[in-house]
Amino acid sequence: MIFASDNWAGASQPVIDAMIRHNTGTAPAYGTDPLTERVTARFREIFEPHVPVLFTATGTGANVLSMAGCARPAGLVMTSGTAHILCDEWGAAEFHTNGMKLVSVATRHGKIAAGDLAAEIEKHPEGSRFGVPVALSLTQASECGTVYTPAEVAALSAAAKARGMVSHMDGARFANALVHLGCTPAEMTWKAGIDILSFGATKNGCWCAEAMVVFNPDCVRDLATLRARAGHLFSKSRFVAAQFDGYFGDGHWLDLARHANAMARRLADGLAAAGNKLAYPVEANEVFPLLDPATIARLRAAGAAFYEWPEAGRDENRVAVRLVTSFATPEADVDRFVEIAGG
Known part of the structure; x- marks a missing residue:
């Protein structure tokens, strides 16, 4: 019962097969x-x-190089309070941008609203000694498993562009968000005002395959040079390409995400039916139930792997935990977890 992270899963068989297939000559x-x-x-x-x-x-490389491509002296990057680029990347954005500052915008359920973004931008008028708003970074799906609609992305991008800012999307779980929304990749990105996307495939069935997809090259410059200087230019690039070849074939990438999302939904429904509150809506492949210490101990004794996530909430003697499903999560593990959690 592995729910610690979708990074714990291996690579899907079609991805491995593609790497082997292209390992000739x-x-x-x-x-x-x-x-x-x-x-x-x-x-x-x-x-x-x-x-x-x-x-x-x-x-992380895709995120911080995207920021480096639009960096300005005293620049500010607006993002959510739970964003990976802010909380989990060891100051990499600040390092690679020569000191641009990450600014946390008011966040609810992992997402920021256009009005809150506009209010934060207004705190930094032209000529402000505290910095210049340069970029907006949105996480899709969010770190809380919630998903921005295309309309929400468009409203946020419009607020950013009104100040001349670049709109970036961290798509580490891009496919999970996409299958939840049922829209096209274009509708979720450049048609909604996104200038550059960090396209993630590693969490969804690849071994090591990420990409920067640049919709507005005028906003993000020198990426090829920055990538090489940061050590992200693969000499044997064909093996990253091979992963994407297997990933995209016959819509495999979307099937992988659908399974992960379906397992999260099954897990959430089972836990809710057993009387457990959920900290956030379940829209992608992450579930945040509030569990009591005895239940947590019982699950761990049975071999379940997951993390406590107190920042998601507490309720009397219960604390939130984070459960992440993947393309490889079996239904039997979901059902067993729900059974044990139900006592």
Whole structure:
């Protein structure tokens, strides 16, 4: 019963098969191989416009290089209080942007509202000695498992663009958000005002495959140079491309996300039926139930892996825990967890 993180899951079989299939012969290095070119064209089919696509090793790399590409002296990056770029990336954004400051905007259920963003931006007028708003970074799906609608993304991007800011989307769980919304990738990104996307596949069935998808190259410059200087330019790029080749084939990436989301929904429904409150709406592949210490101990004794998440809430003697499902989560593990939690 592994619910600690979707990063704990391995790679899906079609992704592994693609890596093996492309592990023959020789190919030019550093992203000049035919497979990388073909996969880049596939990205363009998915997102519709002719866009630059640059692979990175990690989601953190994609996030902070996106910020580095639009960095300005005394720049400010507006993001949610729970965003990975703010809370979990070891100051990487500040380091790679030569000191741009990350500013937490009022956050509810992992998301920020356009009105709160506009209010935060107004605190930093032109000429302010506290910094210049440069970028907005949205996490989709959020760290709380909630999802921005295209309309919400558009409203937030509009508020940012009114001040000349770049709109970035951290899509570590992009596919999970997409299948929940049922919209197109274009509708969730550039059609809603996103300038650059960190496209994540590692959490959803790849081994090590992330990418920066640039919808507005005029806003984010020198990414190829910044990527190379940061050590994210793969010499054997074809093996990252191979993962994406298996990932996108026959809609596999969406099937993986649908399964993860369905397991989260099954888990949430079972826990709620047993009388457990949920801290946040369940829209992607994360569930935050409030459990009492005895239940937590009972689950761990049975081999369940998960983390307590007190920042999500407390209720009398109960504390929130974070449960993350993945493409590899079996129904039997979900049902067993619910059974034990039900006492």
